[in-house]
Each structure stands twice: as C-alpha cells, then as structure tokens.
Amino acid sequence: MKKILNKPEDFVDEMIEGILHAYPNKISALNGDKRVIVNKTKKENKVGIVTAGGSGHLPVFLGYVGDGMLDGCAVGNVFASPSANKMYEMIKACDFGKGVLCLYGNYGGDKLNFEMAMSMAEMDGIQVKEIRVMDDIASSPLTAKDKRRGVAGMVFAYKIAGAAAVKGYDLEKLISVTKRALDNMRTMGIALSPCIVPEVGKPTFSINEDEMEIGMGIHGEVGIEVSKIKTSAEVAKMIFDKIATELSFSSGDEVSVMINGLGATPLEELFIIYRDLFNILSGLGVKAVSPHIGEFATSMEMAGLSITIMKLDDELKTLLLHDANTPFYTNANKK
C-alpha cells in the first residue's frame, strides 16, 4: 500500500491532530474530542451551520469549519458516518440562539445519524433543520432526485449558507437561499484510478489503463459508464451537456464553476479542462465568475475530477463572494 502513514487504524485521528497543530487559532476540538471540530471564533447571534461525514475527502468536511462557512463538523472514520451522539454534541455547541442548520451530503448513514441527533437536540428545545445536498447528476435520474449523492457542490452550499448566516439571515430565509443555490447547481465527475481505504489496504475498484469511469461517486460508487479515455475538451463538453439537460444557460447568465481534483490529478489538468469549459460557456455568452479550481472534495489518491456549475443571481453572487476564511478555504483568490 503506497501511503505515508503510521498505523492504518490511526489514520483519521493523526490526520486531525496534524490539522489542529497547523491551525490552532482557527479551529478546536470540542471539549477535547478530536472527532468534533468547531470554529474557535464562536459567533453569537447567528444561525449555526454544521455538517458531518466520513474521512478521506479533505478538505471535505472539517476543512470548511471557520469564519464565513461552517461552525462545526463531526468527523467519521474513512468513508463512514460519525455517530448520532457526536452530531448531537456538535449541534448543541453550535446553537447560538437562532437555530442550527445541518447541511450535509445525501448518504444513508449520515441521514440516519443526523436525524437521530436532530431529534435529541429538539428535545433540548433547539430549533434545528436539515438540508441534504444531492448535486451529483450522474448518481440517479431526475425522476428519483432524492436518491442523488452529495459531492463537491457541498462546498458551494457551505459557502452560501455560511455567508447568509454571517450576514444575519434567519433560519427560514437561510434555508430558502441555500435551497435555491442547490436547485441552481449540478455536479458530475470522472475517475481515472481508484483509491485505497487505509484499513482495507487495496484499491476500491479497478479501471483499465486506457479507460475512465464516467459519473463515479467519491467513494467509488459505480458511475454511468466506462469509456475509453476522452480528451479534456470531450470531457468538458460531455459534462456540460449533461448538466445543461437540467439547468438552462442563456447569454448574459453568470455562473461559478468548480473544477475539483479528486486527489491525484495534476493541477495542470484542472486548468486545461477549465479552459475548455470556459470556451464552451463563452461561446454561449455565459460569464464565468469566481472560479474554484483545485482540490475541494477528494477521495484520497483517486485520480479524476468533477465539474460543478452553479448559476448565480445577485443574491447568490453576493453570498459567494462574501469573505470566508477557514483552514482550507479563503476566497481571496476567488473574487
């Protein structure tokens, strides 16, 4: 197993220790529990925004805890949901009197545990709501949209909701704008190579040397099809065309694009495909603003990338460009 680590069973805790050592002024472990990370600058009088999920996707999830994004994140083992109890402790710690939004990816374990945690929090009198992110257009047809998985679009959702909270939105209005952002956003990805769960020690699946998997999930969930490796321009067009079946694009529209490397993809390739997508958008008169290009939601050493397109209106654009500063996200270069 070609990994730099110590004991595989310590992978998650040691990774979190490294992050806490690196950003001691920004984040902390809730009551010393490394599996619940909270923003160190406690924000009063705002809606709390929390998430949770398995490890192996840095910067997702805990990397977005910080000013202008998330207040807390419960951290599971690799590809595994954290427990309902951890989520409950987090929700309590992130209730500043205006309610808490649980904003997370649409996966069975996370949903089960979050809903249990929310019931516990409600018994304490905390106002708590949830939004599950389902941006992966390849994971289920539109007719069964609520089965879709949440992938890199989660980061845009954290950004929009986080900014709305800082700007003083109440819970209802915050939920409304976050849902609108999600309605205006789709993601699709391709994978060139698998990843290795440390405690398993072997690849999650296999792809032939000359092939790519289209629409694969960030845990290696099966995609739409396996094809010969396409060019960057072909991949950009294929993903854009698929997204355009559900989102309409007209001249004068503004969008923000996320080109997300899955872990092992060279930065050079992310910028080549951004060029190809930019050309498609420009050809339609669509303006690309605030591009997000890099690693936002990964699968350890998986090679491949995803493209997220979010259509903007004035309010969404303002929230996207609002200041944020977390250990793994600053929008200094995205304005």
Add this chain to the structure above:
Amino acid sequence: MKKILNKPEDFVDEMIEGILHAYPNKISALNGDKRVIVNKTKKENKVGIVTAGGSGHLPVFLGYVGDGMLDGCAVGNVFASPSANKMYEMIKACDFGKGVLCLYGNYGGDKLNFEMAMSMAEMDGIQVKEIRVMDDIASSPLTAKDKRRGVAGMVFAYKIAGAAAVKGYDLEKLISVTKRALDNMRTMGIALSPCIVPEVGKPTFSINEDEMEIGMGIHGEVGIEVSKIKTSAEVAKMIFDKIATELSFSSGDEVSVMINGLGATPLEELFIIYRDLFNILSGLGVKAVSPHIGEFATSMEMAGLSITIMKLDDELKTLLLHDANTPFYTNANKK
C-alpha cells in the same frame, strides 16, 4: 497515458490559458505572450522579483506571480527552461527603476539562459542580480553545495524576497535577507511513484510497489537510496535528522515548515506527517509557526512529498507573514 488533456503538445499553452481565464484581474500575458506572465498590478518604486523554469510543477513557478511575491515568470515547456529572450523581455518589463532580482532554481538550462538574459538587460542599463536556490539537501553533499537543486524552498524564497521588495528594501538589502533565508532553509523529499511527461507518454522511472525513493528530485532525478516504504513517523525523523546535520535547532527557536505534496499525495497524509514532525520539533522546544501544508511545487502525478524547514529570526518571520496574494498563494491561513 492516464491524463485529462487534449494534444500533448498543447499541454503547457492550454494550461496557461486556463490560468489566465481564471485570474484575469491578477495576472496577464506580457504583450500577449502567454509564456511570460506578469503581475497585473504593476508596482512602481520597488525591486522587481522574477523567476523562470519549466512547466509541470504547478503552482511553481507562474502561480506565485502576484502581490507580495513575484513580478514576472517566464514559462518553459514541461521540465524545460524557457529561452533567454523570454527572460530578457520579462526582466525589462519588471524593472521599476530599483533593479531586478532573478530568483530561480539551480538547474543548468535555467542558469545558462538567465545569465544570457541578464547580460542583455545590463546592456540596457538595468541593474540585475541573481540568486539561485539550492535547498535540496539530498541532491549533493555540503562540500559541493553549489550543485544542489532548487525545490520547494523556492516558494519560501519568493515569499521572503517578495515581501522585502514590497516593504521597500533596496536590491542589496533584499539580496542579503533572501540569502539569509536560504542559508537557514533545507528541503528533502521522498517519492512513491513517477510522473509522466505528456509528450513522452510514459513514466519517467519506476519504483516497486513496496518501495520509496529517498531524496529524489522533482523531475525524477535519482535520490540517495531506494528503501522499503517507511512509516510517516520514520520519514519525518529521517528527513529531520538529515536537515539537522546542517541546521542546528535549540529550544526556543522558531521555524516554519513546508509539507509539500508532489502531486498525487492525499492531503490526509501531508497532515499526518506534519503531526509527526510537529512532535519532533515540540520535543526539542522548537516552535512551528506559519505552516505551509499542501501542494506548492509538484511533479504532475508524482506521489510523494518534501519537507522544508526554515529557521526564523524576527525579520524573516515578519517577511514570511507579510501579506501576499497570488493566484496560488495567499497567507490568510498561514498567519
């Protein structure tokens, strides 16, 4: 070849086009030449800081052109130096009347071309000096230090020199502090897998599945030895011990650490090894400030990492923490 690109011969130009589309307010192509990237916010009355080098190492080199770091970068083909003419055009464009520092990695082609370009610029009456970065401790013994390669430590050098320029240092004082930073800095890396030059189409070298290459260069230059894969704690100790043969560390010292992923290494692993190095430093009473953890100087899809340690004094620390904002570097999260 598992890459997302179009024609291999267009790899560099299309990558640069993508970067220019992404950051139109920050950088531009000098007189429309994509192979010479300059800061869009022209700075008057400061020393100009320029670099150059081959492609395939993003964010090195062009990613550091911007406020607080580089004024210009000439961009070569993958792993190949740009021409002396491009460097000369860049030096002229980045002369703001206080002289120009050419700050680049110690590679034969870059040295040859930069020295030719500097001669041409001097004939125009431009005051121009050079510093070659030689931070890779594994690439040559101390007795032949001027044969050492420049690797990730270049980024620290850009940061120090760039901040000194913005703060109004004259060329002589700027060279002095940049040299002191380099004297106080060493880097060493390990590689787990090779990379593929697009126009070649096959791996630059091979490593067995259970082995790692210690001290390898960022173009695949041979290292010190091939060993069985070590644990993160062992790698951290091995690299620290090697660096400590040339830099002394005492209780109360402050250092900044760069944990640099070579391209395909999961972020999780970079934080695990930061934890292990942090523990070594803490055990000695050495304080780690402003850690830089992520991808700073890569080799496309090479797996592996390098560790750079820079000892700080008050002046170096002030310069390191001074504001910088380039397409691939902001120190918002490093303060």
